Amino acid sequence: MPDLSRRKTIALIGGGTILAATGGLATFAATRTPHAALAPWDAAGNYADPRMRALSYALLAPNPHNRQPWEAELTGTDGIAIWRDPARDLPVTDPHGRQLTIGMGCFLELCRMAAAEEGYATDTVLFPEGEDGPVARLTLTDGGTPDPLFAHVMARRSHKEAFDPRPVGPEASALAEHADLHLDGETRDALRTIAHDAWIAEVSTPAALKESIDLLRIGRAEIEANPDGIDLGGPMMEGLARVGLLTREAAMDLDNPGTRANVEATAEAILGAPGMVVQTTATNTRDDQIEVGRRWLRLNLAATGAGLALRPVSQALQEYPEMAVHHDAIHAIAAPDGGTVQMLGLLGYAEPTPRTPRWPLDTRMRA
Template sequence: MPDLSRRKTLALIGGGTVFAASAASAAFLTTRTPHAALAPWEAAGTYADPRLRALSWGLLAPNPHNRQPWEAELRGEDMIAIWRDPARDLPVTDPFARQLTIGMGCFLELTRMAAAQEWLAAETMLFPEGEDGPVAVMTLAPGGTPDPLFAHALERRSHKEAFEARPLGPEAAALDAIAAIHRDGPVLEGLRDAAADAWVTEINTPDAYKESIDLFRIGRAEIEANPDGIDLGGPMFDALKLSGLFSREIAMDVDHPGVKGATEATIEAIYAASAMVTIVTEGNGRADQIEAGRRWLRLNLAATGAGLALRPVSQALQEYPEVAPYYAEVHRLAAPQGGTVQMLGLLGYGTRTARTPRWSLETRLRS
């Protein structure tokens, strides 16, 4: 997934001045926050119906390219049917919807945890009508037990900035029960190489790269209109867009200095992170993918609680021909006894990422 943080955009403007100092430019700079797109973070848990309260937390879950593929339908007085919207598919980089299904697992787990916070158990049936029906049907009933990890739900992020180059401290030990943490040695180095090479391959594979570029939301207006995809917000991106220094067309030019800078910055992040993490499942069915999503969500929350930053690097696990060698290499390194590596990520220390935009709960409900 292309990653353009504030630091990386400096390459795009070549160190030049975007705005002259003036009252008008100062006003512009202070009105670039997409408040409506961030409102769901404040609305979490504020609904009257306990099912809606749980769902309002669930939609804050991490998901591929921030596609937010979930839809929910309230049934009766205590049931929720949860669907994956195929209109949000990623047909080039995720042709079998494996990663999107993992995202649904993240959503289901955070929804379950939110219900448990109110002492409600969420009995969940996966794919009760086959793959053409809902991903899950949840029935809420008394008997849930609050999960300590839920305390980190509002602070949880998928990291996007640089990492500090320092080894993991003892606080990371709590994560070992959730995922494999590769702290040093040849497996770590091999995973780093595969992740970096796959990232460069995606940048140089036009169809795969364009799938991400098409999901860029550049500046506040685009983010408010479509609060999903890859948000590039804040005063700098708004200024670059208005001045013509940044656009989707520029981002597609792999020889542009800014694109090269962003590519190198992501490679730097891969090698600077303290460790890499993998989540492996025995099989690769839909239930396995859902379970991988549950575990990734819990890993993300646990990392947040430990003061660590977690960032997925999905390119080496995508399933289109150009990255097949890296997919095979990650499996050789991280699953030598068999199984499917469902998630690969970077773990370390870094500055906190801002909240990412979300569609409101009302737009995710089926009538």
Template structure:
């Protein structure tokens, strides 16, 4: 979500060259896919209880740093209570849990869509005991109407690499226009790209913010399967670099490390090369506004997938810690000059589909499991 694909950003942070790690890749290359961490994608919909089926899709929703902050409890025969797990907070980059609440909105919207696909409507009560309690109580009742966007759930990804050079036309992006404001060309698009690049550099130069990402690195299959959340650096290349001592958390904390510097510059170039930008603005910044933003972000992602486009969140400029204050003010001056809260900033373009992201099994996110 706000994350500029730190999976790729920090991918070669250990310094040295890819070739130096080549000898360490060899025989184990074919065994490095973290199948257990990806199994929840294949388990989606494979439960007897329709509430569990809805939740099994919902946990595939985009969310900040892939923290998967949701917890659920089945109530009676048709109810679900949903919490946000504070143990998964991002205390530095998301001090007010705004972004994590947006992630909860994505989760709730995907649960609703999954229930609708089975002819079940979702009666939702947000914050039934106030903001300190559950995020929502859901009740599944007959009457849901299938949503065409649900067809794209299994193909949806948050993009993690550079975009193709071809521009995005208004006609091509038309299905997205109802969910966010599109900036396909012109001065405002260019200003937003520059803002995103500047904010990216600021985050990389802020030790506490950088460390929050590094602490969530999962390097290689074993780490990913032990903790299938956070920022996964998987595959034989990453494991080869780690084996060779070229991919280390210590090196990642050094912005002057040659490998780290190359990646910072590479990601900055990707931002400036994005064909289009998008912004998502809400009238206010209440918890309900944030949930609404998450619902829209999820639908935007699915609409983009259906249109053959890719989205990459770059919301560093919207984070509410002191070092980011000037960028946050600039974001609102550019994208919400007449008022409101800019909740999401993203890149838009054409790109090959990214691999699936690891997920915790649904049973681990159930309070009554």
């Protein structure tokens, strides 16, 4: 997806003049934060029912394109049913729902961890009615053991910018139980090259690019109206949008200077990443995909705890015709004996990433 670089856009166009044109710089800047879209972060844990408390943390989980594809229902006095909302599918870049199912795994693991923090165990049955039914049915019982990684939930982010070029230090060893780490050498370089080439292939495929562009949320009003997708907020982005320099039409035009700069910024970030992480499975069942989501969430939390930033780069793993050569290439390197490469990410040091918008919990609950 277009991981649009704010800094490149600002540097290219020149922010001060743009903002001056909007009038009232200080007032304008002070009112651009989408507080309503960020409120679910502060609401986490503030519910009477322990199931709602667990769900309020779970919805902060990482997920593809920030689609937040989950729906939940309270059942009985101790149960939760979790569905994947098909209205949030990504039919071009995730035609089989693999990536979105991984996102559901992230959600389920964070729900489990949040319940365990309060002493509840979570009995989980995956796909109890097949793929046409809920993804999982959960039952909360006494006996959960708090997970040390839960301490990093509120600081966890999916990084979106370039990394500090310094090599990753020994603190990364804490991540080895969650993924294969490639912190230097030929394999790391080959993975970076494939990820770079796959990124270029995605933005060069009109249908794939449009799927992302359609999910842009430009400015506070759009972000608060639809707090999912790819948010482009803040006074600079909104100032560019107000004077017509940041539009969906421009983002679809690869010859547009701003779009070209953003594509190049992401390409440079991939090639400059100090480390690469890979998660694979021997088979590719829905249960496998859920388990990978659990592992990715734990990897992300472990990276946060180690002072590292993690950025998913999923293009080479996508399953549409224009991506086939890159899909084959990464499997030849990362799964030469068979299996499925499920997740690929960049790892390194970086400045903290801001919170990303979320739908309020009540909007994700089934009646």
